[in-house]
Amino acid sequence: MHIQSKALPQSFSLRRSLHGLAAPDDASHPLLVFVAVVLLTLSVIVQIDLHSAQLQAIGLIGYAATGIDPAFMGP
Numbered sequence: 502m503h504i505q506s507k508a509l510p511q512s513f514s515l516r517r518s519l520h521g522l523a524a525p526d527d528a529s530h531p532l533l534v535f536v537a538v539v540l541l542t543l544s545v546i547v548q549i550d551l552h553s554a555q556l557q558a559i560g561l562i563g564y565a566a567t568g569i570d571p572a573f574m575g576p
Contacts, residue, residue, distance in 0.1 A: 549562070
C-alpha cells in the first residue's frame, strides 16, 4: 500500500514561489557588486571611526598617537 505525503507537494509549491522571488539565473551586474563592496567598506570605516575609543579600550586597535618608532625611519 502506497501512502502519499501531503508535505512533499507543499514543499515543492513553496520552493516554486520562493524561486519566483529570487534573482534571475544570470550573474549580478559587476557595477552593482562594486557599489555594494564600496558601500560596505565605507560603512566599516565609519563604524570604526565612531567607536575607536571603545576599540582602543579593549585592545582591538592600537593608539595612533604613538607615531612611528624612530628606529624605523630613514636616515
